Structure formats: C-alpha cells, structure tokens
Amino acid sequence: DTAVSQTPKYLVTQMGNDKSIKCEQNLGHDTMYWYKQDSKKFLKIMFSYNNKELIINETVPNRFSPKSPDKAHLNLHINSLELGDSAVYFCASTRGGASYNEQFFGPGTRLTVL
Amino acid sequence: QKEVEQDPGPLSVPEGAIVSLNCTYSNSAFQYFMWYRQYSRKGPELLMYTYSSGNKEDGRFTAQVDKSSKYISLFIRDSQPSDSATYLCAMTDQAGTALIFGKGTTLSVSS
Numbered sequence: 001d002t003a004v005s006q007t008p009k010y011l012v013t014q015m016g017n018d019k020s021i022k023c024e025q026n027l028g029h030d031t032m033y034w035y036k037q038d039s040k041k042f043l044k045i046m047f048s049y050n051n052k053e054l055i056i057n058e059t060v061p062n063r064f065s066p067k068s069p070d071k072a073h074l075n076l077h078i079n080s081l082e083l084g085d086s087a088v089y090f091c092a093s094t095r096g097g098a099s100y101n102e103q104f105f106g107p108g109t110r111l112t113v114l
Numbered sequence: 115q116k117e118v119e120q121d122p123g124p125l126s127v128p129e130g131a132i133v134s135l136n137c138t139y140s141n142s143a144f145q146y147f148m149w150y151r152q153y154s155r156k157g158p159e160l161l162m163y164t165y166s167s168g169n170k171e172d173g174r175f176t177a178q179v180d181k182s183s184k185y186i187s188l189f190i191r192d193s194q195p196s197d198s199a200t201y202l203c204a205m206t207d208q209a210g211t212a213l214i215f216g217k218g219t220t221l222s223v224s225s
Contacts, residue, residue, distance in 0.1 A: 004157070040122065040217060041122070041152075041200055041202075041217060041218040041220070042215070042217045042218070043158070043202060043215040043218070044215070045212045045213060045214075048212070055211075056211060056212050058212070090157050090158075092157070097210075098206075098209070098210030098211075099206050099210045099211060099212055099213040100145075100146035100148075100206050100210040100213070101210070102160045102163070103158075103160065103213065104159075105157030105158050105159065106157055107155075107156060107157055108155070108156075108157055
C-alpha cells in the first residue's frame with residue numbers, strides 16, 4: 001500500500017558513471033516532482049511533470065534528464081556522475097498541478113558518488 | 115539573500131517545552147505557507163498549511179503567518195520526544211509553480 005515508492009533506496013557509484021532512479025505513485029496524482037536534498041538538509045526542486053508534461057525545469061545540469069512514461073511514473077537519469085551529485089533525491093506527487101497542494105514524498109534515494 | 119531563510123539549529127529542548135520555529139522570506143508574492151516534518155532517513159510529510167496571513171491550530175501545533183513582516187512561525191506546545199525531527203518551512207505563490215523550502219530546523223526533544 002506504499003503511496004510513493006522509489007528504487008533504489010541506496011546507490012553507490014563511481015564518478016563518470018550513468019545511473020537511473022525510478023519513482024512510482026499509486027495515489028492517482030497528476031503531478032510528480034524530483035527534489036534534491038543536500039547534506040545540510042536543504043531541499044530544492046529540480047523538475048516537475050504534470051500528466052507527463054514537463055512544467056518545472058529548474059537550473060540543473062543537463063546531465064540530469066527526467067522522463068515520465070505515464071503519469072504514475074517519473075524517472076531520473078543522471079549522466080557522467082560527479083562528486084557534487086551526492087545527495088538524497090526525493091520524488092513527490094500531488095493532486096492537480098499546483099505545488100501548494102499537499103505533496104507526498106517517497107522515502108528518498110541516497111546517492112553516493114565516489 | 116536567499117528567498118527563504120530558516121535557522122538550521124540544531125535545537126534541543128526538554129520534554130514538555132514550548133518550541134518556536136521560524137522562517138523569513140523575501141518574495142511578497144508568496145501566498146501559501148506550509149510546514150513539513152521530516153524524520154531521520156524519511157521523506158518530508160505535510161504538518162501544517164496556511165493560506166495568506168493568520169493563525170492555524172491543530173492539536174499541539176500552531177502555525178502563524180505575518181505577511182507584513184514576511185515572517186512565519188510554527189509553535190509546538192508540550193513537546194514530545196516523538197517531535198524530534200527536522201522541520202522545513204515551505205511556501206509558494208498564487209500560481210503554485212514551485213514550492214520553495216527553507217533549510218530546515220533540526221529539533222531534538224529529550225525525555
């Protein structure tokens with residue numbers, strides 16, 4: 001009965017590698033987000049999709065590419081990983097298209113780049 | 115100046131204390147104000163939600179918004195060890211395009 005799930009929960013990889021994180025929500029929500037939380041707990045929006053359409057694309061390196069195959073899934077692919085990409089990545093979803101609606105977060109994916 | 119400023123703490127209080135958490139912001143277009151609570155190694159979850167100015171109370175929690183001062187607060191009465199978490203303020207404008215978070219305040223309540 002998990003609402004928002006992410007895989008994997010932990011990801012340890014070498015610099016220069018390419019990796020993907022997957023997110024799925026079973027809440028029937030229209031909008032999904034990717035956030036990055038750094039070591040100081042600062043949570044920052046990266047991308048937002050509404051019904052498979054990209055609506056928020058914050059200033060992130062183009063090595064990060066989101067993809068939404070359907071409105072229940074939002075994946076994040078990262079090319080050429082760098083040390084600074086180490087963080088916890090959270091997926092979230094909300095009803096409707098506005099971020100002021102309650103956002104439901106996944107458990108996070110802890111990415112460590114060595 | 116960052117859009118949302120929040121003292122990261124950490125804040126340590128004894129059980130039963132009244133806790134005050136605060137954020138200031140610079141964007142006068144912000145209309146929706148939220149507090150999310152994040153337990154260690156978990157995702158944030160919505161705790162309190164306020165639209166525009168005023169107070170909102172929910173059990174031991176009270177959220178206050180003062181738009182004239184661009185200042186929001188979260189008060190926790192009779193704090194419990196289970197309140198130990200990081201509290202993130204968040205806000206957005208009328209269009210609700212992106213939720214802007216503060217850096218979070220880590221609270222520890224000792225029994």
